[in-house]
Amino acid sequence: MTEGIEGAVILVTGAGGGIGRATVAALMRAGAHVIATDLAPPDTGTLSLAQDVTDPDGWAALAATIDARWGRLDGLVNNAGIAMVAAIADTSLAQWRQQMAVNVDSMLLSCQAMLPLLRTSGAHRPGGASVVNLSSVGGIGGAPLMAAYCTSKGAVRLFSKSAALEFAALKYNIRVNSVHPGGIETGMMDRIIAAYVAVGAAPDEATARAGVDAQHPLGRWGRPEEIAGGIVYLCSSASSFMTGAELVIDGGFTAH
Ligand SMILES: NC(=O)c1ccc[n+]([C@@H]2O[C@H](COP(=O)([O-])OP(=O)(O)OC[C@H]3O[C@@H](n4cnc5c(N)ncnc54)[C@H](O)[C@@H]3O)[C@@H](O)[C@H]2O)c1
Numbered sequence: 001m002t003e004g005i006e007g008a009v010i011l012v013t014g015a016g017g018g019i020g021r022a023t024v025a026a027l028m029r030a031g032a033h034v035i036a037t038d039l040a041p042p043d044t045g046t047l048s049l050a051q052d053v054t055d056p057d058g059w060a061a062l063a064a065t066i067d068a069r070w071g072r073l074d075g076l077v078n079n080a081g082i083a084m085v086a087a088i089a090d091t092s093l094a095q096w097r098q099q100m101a102v103n104v105d106s107m108l109l110s111c112q113a114m115l116p117l118l119r120t121s122g123a124h125r126p127g128g129a130s131v132v133n134l135s136s137v138g139g140i141g142g143a144p145l146m147a148a149y150c151t152s153k154g155a156v157r158l159f160s161k162s163a164a165l166e167f168a169a170l171k172y173n174i175r176v177n178s179v180h181p182g183g184i185e186t187g188m189m190d191r192i193i194a195a196y197v198a199v200g201a202a203p204d205e206a207t208a209r210a211g212v213d214a215q216h217p218l219g220r221w222g223r224p225e226e227i228a229g230g231i232v233y234l235c236s237s238a239s240s241f242m243t244g245a246e247l248v249i250d251g252g253f254t255a256h
Contacts, residue, residue, distance in 0.1 A: 018186025
């Protein structure tokens with residue numbers, strides 16, 4: 001599962017959060033050189049930098065930093081994301097645009113900025129360079145009170161497939177896949193649960209949590225490490241024949 005990770009140069013955004021932090025740790029254990037970014041430099045024991053993924057200039061500066069140090073990028077994990085909970089009637093245009101800016105605009109900005117470095121890797125790396133984009137089960141099916149989030153994650157899913165097809169046609173040897181977690185124990189899910197209660201969708205947090213539990217046939221939420229394992233696999237050459245695919249890691253959520 002980790003073949004080709006030793007010595008690979010891999011960027012993880014949103015690395016201060018639950019899934020990002022677990023992914024950085026798993027990649028480092030497998031011997032990767034990891035660049036970890038978040039709004040504030042994450043404390044991950046690797047090269048950690050501040051980055052707002054909605055800022056094109058920040059992406060250009062980050063690409064220059066990686067180019068100067070390694071001259072290539074083997075893996076790009078677009079993990080940073082936010083999740084809004086609001087009824088459609090109550091969603092402001094500013095909130096909608098913020099949801100799309102962080103979750104969707106970042107996909108285009110990251111691919112554009114990192115493409116030259118990914119192409120350099122693709123020219124030499126067995127299994128090709130790898131882009132891994134965090135979508136969600138909410139990018140496959142909808143959810144009440146999460147129209148903006150589900151719209152953004154559906155866009156991530158089809159951006160990933162389109163990029164996979166485009167880079168394959170251009171013979172860049174860059175694979176692009178999306179990951180679709182179910183409910184995972186992170187700060188994001190804590191905030192979603194609190195928001196369900198705040199908008200009146202559940203009487204209290206225990207009831208809201210039980211409702212989410214019930215959507216997972218395995219009877220529990222996932223742990224960040226269980227998503228990190230899938231991300232490491234997609235970054236490795238063990239997944240060399242996967243591109244344009246959806247890796248669903250959801251305790252059976254979407255199997256119904
Ligand atoms: N936790 C879940 O249940 C779940 C389920 C499906 C998909 N996901 C997706 O997985 C990814 C990681 O989520 P998580 O659960 O670890 O959430 P998290 O809130 O723990 O971490 C997300 C990180 O993204 C960072 N971030 C937010 N806006 C940013 C910006 N503009 N620039 C840079 N960084 C920014 C945050 O600071 C945070 O550290 C997200 O894309 C999320 O949508 C999570």
